[in-house]
Amino acid sequence: MLTAKGKYGLKALVHLAALDPGETAQASDIAKCNNIPKKFLDAILGDLRNAGVVQSKKGPGGGYALARKAAAIKVGNVIRALDGPLAPIACASRTAYQPCRDCRDVKACSVRLTMAKVRDAMSDILDTMTIADMLASPKSSRGTLKALRG
Structure with missing residues (x-):
């Protein structure tokens, strides 16, 4: 069974995949948009950074971004990195x-x-599906993210 950690990690990655190229997102924004407890998300993003899935940038304009293209990130690898x-x-x-x-x-x-x-x-299923596939699904959070941006 997918844990909350795995679920929230996937939500955060879909959020990041919806960003424009070169754009980053603050953990607080990801947490707010996806109804994820911020402290828990910080730990998840740390695990994803250690697994080479996301990268972080400090300072002005900093935040999180995918470490590689969403089409290169397999859902199965993310779940294994977070849930085993x-x-x-x-x-x-x-x-x-x-x-x-x-x-x-x-x-x-x-x-x-x-x-x-x-x-x-x-x-x-999970080792063939990518974060890009999740983003492309009809009910992805892309619309929610665009609506929150205004």
């Missing part, structure tokens, strides 16, 4: 596999096999 592996349980993860203590036969475990299919289905 996509798999719903650790034994179904490809990147953070951990066996269950109660499992007698990992290869035949019907729960693990089912959750691996869930992980694969999620990955098929």
Whole structure:
């Protein structure tokens, strides 16, 4: 399940993707426009900066911007950076596999096999979709951002 951290991170990235080239946004503006607690957003933006997804600029005219084009930022990578592996349980993860203590036969475990299919289905979508795709969706926050700017 997507956490609030992952959800807010995606909202912030769509917000940044809607900016004009070269423009930055203050964390307070992103938080206000997207109904995200500012303190929580500061931590999220720090994680996204550490993951190389956003960049920050200090001083006058400073703020946050995408570190690369929105079409180059995969949603799956963002979620992994903020929330960890996509798999719903650790034994179904490809990147953070951990066996269950109660499992007698990992290869035949019907729960693990089912959750691996869930992980694969999620990955098929999230690893092909980009922030640009999210921005282009009919109900994206682009209209909200443009309306707030006046």
